[in-house]
Each structure stands twice: as C-alpha cells, then as structure tokens.
Amino acid sequence: MRFNAVLAMALAACTACAETVIDISGAGAEKRLVSVDVECSATFTKTLERNLILSGAFRIAKGAPIKVSGRVGESVTVSGGGKRLTMSSVAMDDKAARTEARILADKMCEAYAGQKGFANDKLAFVVKRGRSEELCVGYADGGDVKQLTSDGKASVGPRWNLKGNASLYYTGYLNNAPEVFEIDVASGRRRRAWGFGGLTAGATVAPDGTTVALIISKPFRNPELCTIDPSGGTWKRLTTTKSANEGQPSWAPDGRKIVYVSDESRRQHLYVIDPFTRDKRRLTSQGQNVDPDWGPDGRIVYTTRRGGLSQIAVLSPADGDSTARLVTEPGAWEHPTWTRDMRHVVAERDGALFLIDTLEGGDKPVKLFSLSGKCMTPSMSR
Numbered sequence: 001m002r003f004n005a006v007l008a009m010a011l012a013a014c015t016a017c018a019e020t021v022i023d024i025s026g027a028g029a030e031k032r033l034v035s036v037d038v039e040c041s042a043t044f045t046k047t048l049e050r051n052l053i054l055s056g057a058f059r060i061a062k063g064a065p066i067k068v069s070g071r072v073g074e075s076v077t078v079s080g081g082g083k084r085l086t087m088s089s090v091a092m093d094d095k096a097a098r099t100e101a102r103i104l105a106d107k108m109c110e111a112y113a114g115q116k117g118f119a120n121d122k123l124a125f126v127v128k129r130g131r132s133e134e135l136c137v138g139y140a141d142g143g144d145v146k147q148l149t150s151d152g153k154a155s156v157g158p159r160w161n162l163k164g165n166a167s168l169y170y171t172g173y174l175n176n177a178p179e180v181f182e183i184d185v186a187s188g189r190r191r192r193a194w195g196f197g198g199l200t201a202g203a204t205v206a207p208d209g210t211t212v213a214l215i216i217s218k219p220f221r222n223p224e225l226c227t228i229d230p231s232g233g234t235w236k237r238l239t240t241t242k243s244a245n246e247g248q249p250s251w252a253p254d255g256r257k258i259v260y261v262s263d264e265s266r267r268q269h270l271y272v273i274d275p276f277t278r279d280k281r282r283l284t285s286q287g288q289n290v291d292p293d294w295g296p297d298g299r300i301v302y303t304t305r306r307g308g309l310s311q312i313a314v315l316s317p318a319d320g321d322s323t324a325r326l327v328t329e330p331g332a333w334e335h336p337t338w339t340r341d342m343r344h345v346v347a348e349r350d351g352a353l354f355l356i357d358t359l360e361g362g363d364k365p366v367k368l369f370s371l372s373g374k375c376m377t378p379s380m381s382r
Contacts, residue, residue: 032057032112033064041072044097050141051105056357057113072097083111098143118339122381124158124168129373135170137185142369148183157202160381163209171201180214199223202247206255213249213258225249225260227275238278250294259292259300272317284321295338301345303334312336312347314358327358340382348376
C-alpha cells in the first residue's frame, strides 16, 4: 500500500513524548529601525518590508534612522547607521520589482546585521489538494509561486541540486510506485532519475554534486541507505539493517558524513555514517527523532517527539541530543529546513509553512503565506 511506502520512506510518524524545556516567549533580538519611502512601486515597498521583517534583523517604523528612498526603475538608496547602499533599478513590472526588493533586502541584512539574507533564495514545497500532491517553488515572502508538476499524484520530499542549472530531486508516484525524479526548475523539464522497484526515495545531493544519497528497498527487502553516482548510475549500499527501515538522508557540509533516520532500536533516531568507511554512530537517544537537515554551519535541525506532540530541535553532532535545544513549543511540527542565515528554519505545521527563529529570545514562528491546499515538505535553496 502507498501509505506503508510513504511511512518507510519518510519515517515521519513518531509516537514517543516530549517536555517543553525552554522559554520561547522572549522579546526578540535587537532590531534595526527602517523606513521605506520609494516611488513608483508599492509592490517593491511591500516586498522589501516583508523580507526585512522576516530576516528578524529589522523593524519598519516611520522616521527611522535607516532610510530607503529613491525611484524604482532608476535607483534606490539605503542610508543611515553609518552606511550607504545604492542599487540601480531597471524594474518595469511587479515581478521584476519583487526580485529587486529581495536582492536589496539580502544586501541590507549583510551590511547592517552581519547575517546572510535568504529573501532571494527559492523555496520548494509540495501542495496537497485532495489526492494530488504537486511540487511548487516560490519565495519565503509568498511571492512568485510556480507549480512544477500537474500529475494528480503524489510528489514528496524535494531537495535542491544547485550544481549547474538549479533542479530538484523528489520522490514521485508518476508510475504508481515511489521513484526518484529530477526536474529543472526554470524549464520544467523532468526525467526519471532512478527507480529500482520497491521503494526508491529520499534523494539528496552531496555538496560537491558528485554523489547522491538515497533510500533503496529492492533487492534488500527493507529500505537501506545507499549512495549513487548521478552520472554513471553506480550505487553502493551503506547500511545493513535487515529488520529496520532507513530514511531521510542529509549530507554534512563537507560531504564526509550523512545523517539519516533509522528505527533499528525500535524507535526512530538520528544516525551519522561515513559514506567512505561505513562507520556509523547513533546521534540521538531521547524520544523519537526524524526530518534531519544538516546546515552549512555544522548544526543539525530535526523534529523530535518526547511528549505526544512534536517540536523542532537543533543540535551539534559532536555533542548529540544531550545538549539539543528545542526552538518551538509542542505542536504538529514537521520537516524543518535551514535558511541561508543559519538563524531561521522553515517548517511545516498543520498544512502551512512557518518561519522559525532559532535564536534564543528570537521572534515567534511566523506563518509565511496561505495557499489553497496544504503546504508540506519545504526545502530552501541556500
């Protein structure tokens, strides 16, 4: 049955329990006050203000010491706070104005807050309407959403491949079985990348683009973690757990380790494996843990259940979950993905996508946008 295949593939059904261990009701981190007074494009102003707020580093206020002024289609200037930024503007329509606003928001994040911006990074996700689960891309601000598939079937777990033309690996049921597809985001061209019979799922590309980690069940009779050469198709089995299921691999930023989920202890936990030596170690021991995403700064964000509901947690793989920090209150949280600033994650809750500030005392989770249907399995193109 498809339900069982998805369960084995995602390993996302947790049943253990969790206690709230932190206070997340703080007033928030320091914010820089900004006023935006730009001519000729309300769309530019709205998009810029939205992305500055989402960054967690700015607050919009009239008469603020940091001022954004100018004319869309000519030039826009940011001044104040001992800095000055000038951006040439050629936008002639709303879509171009939104793009320029996102670029400026990211530049302001770096100049004034010393953090990378994620406004201009694409966000992949799945929209579920009835039995249809279609792959989409857009931005965290909710603008310029584009539907990539129209199959009337399930598409799950998109992961970015940013080497060459930007594309997405995802698991699709186009042929009524879980297989891995790759789709070019710009053109929409798609190919069936791998399908070995049984379950083929969870593909995620290594940072250097030369290797893909994925889950294959056949010929093993249970889902095992493997790697595959995307150019030649040669695959290698990494795990051998005959009575367990593996799933949800994510690469370390240096490409020398993979974190994944296994239920070999009869509970879902995170494990780390060296794809070259196959040496592995268990990373978590409390509750049940799924949905790992290994960020560029070395930390792993994941979903943990220790009390009936799920929470988003962050840990250092060197320390394990003994020092894990919970960054949300208990709820129906799933599928966190780091943004480029390594401060925020995007995660799913109750069929909507939220931006979560992992900074202690940071902002409360913010719902990103509303679409018809349920939004699931986000992935940021950092």
